[in-house]
Amino acid sequence: NAGVTQTPKFQVLKTGQSMTLQCAQDMNHEYMSWYRQDPGMGLRLIHYSVGAGITDQGEVPNGYNVSRSTTEDFPLRLLSAAPSQTSVYFCASSLSGRVSYNEQFFGPGTRLTVL
Amino acid sequence: GQQVMQIPQYQHVQEGEDFTTYCNSSTTLSNIQWYKQRPGGHPVFLIQLVKSGEVKKQKRLTFQFGEAKKNSSLHITATQTTDVGTYFCAGISNDYKLSFGAGTTVTVRA
Numbered sequence: 001n002a003g004v005t006q007t008p009k010f011q012v013l014k015t016g017q018s019m020t021l022q023c024a025q026d027m028n029h030e031y032m033s034w035y036r037q038d039p040g041m042g043l044r045l046i047h048y049s050v051g052a053g054i055t056d057q058g059e060v061p062n063g064y065n066v067s068r069s070t071t072e073d074f075p076l077r078l079l080s081a082a083p084s085q086t087s088v089y090f091c092a093s094s095l096s097g098r099v100s101y102n103e104q105f106f107g108p109g110t111r112l113t114v115l
Numbered sequence: 116g117q118q119v120m121q122i123p124q125y126q127h128v129q130e131g132e133d134f135t136t137y138c139n140s141s142t143t144l145s146n147i148q149w150y151k152q153r154p155g156g157h158p159v160f161l162i163q164l165v166k167s168g169e170v171k172k173q174k175r176l177t178f179q180f181g182e183a184k185k186n187s188s189l190h191i192t193a194t195q196t197t198d199v200g201t202y203f204c205a206g207i208s209n210d211y212k213l214s215f216g217a218g219t220t221v222t223v224r225a
Contacts (some may be wrong), residue, residue, distance in 0.1 A: 043215040092158075
């Protein structure tokens with residue numbers, strides 16, 4: 001199993017550009033989520049999905065869109081990049097459609113810089 | 116909304132010494148998870164605590180869940196250089212919302 005994979009590893013964008021961060025897992029996990037990590041702020045939940053076709057907003061969803069058309073993939077779209085979106089982005093998955101009682105497996109992260 | 120506070124933010128430890136990091140929630144939690152992130156890496160699951168007053172050990176790491184299920188601690192004995200990294204707690208509320216603490220970043224002096 002590859003676990004949770006993310007592409008790209010690094011990305012530089014100009015303000016106003018759009019892009020999609022890719023996330024895939026091969027563990028047949030129901031639950032997938034996106035976090036951003038900023039210094040001193042821990043991991044903040046952007047969007048999550050409890051199963052294919054179901055998504056919901058997390059703590060900091062503004063400026064981001066997600067979709068979940070398959071169990072394996074959960075892409076994160078930045079609609080119009082802003083410098084405030086400079087961060088490290090982690091995708092995570094866990095077995096159940098609910099977070100409780102299941103560990104989360106994190107991908108290696110995407111380091112995004114918006115100029 | 117639910118908030119999880121973690122202290123201290125930074126912990127500088129002499130190799131061989133013990134230290135503790137604390138996690139406090141503003142609301143009662145269903146369960147709590149702990150993760151470790153090595154520098155430049157991604158968070159890796161360490162453990163989950165579910166029961167009030169629960170204590171679990173992993174070698175030199177001892178995890179506790181408070182009686183009121185609103186706080187937790189991670190105690191590391193005889194710190195080694197391999198313990199370097201950031202330790203996060205993640206509290207899960209009764210309505211299945213997960214909230215991460217800001218983390219405790221540990222450095223070790225040899």
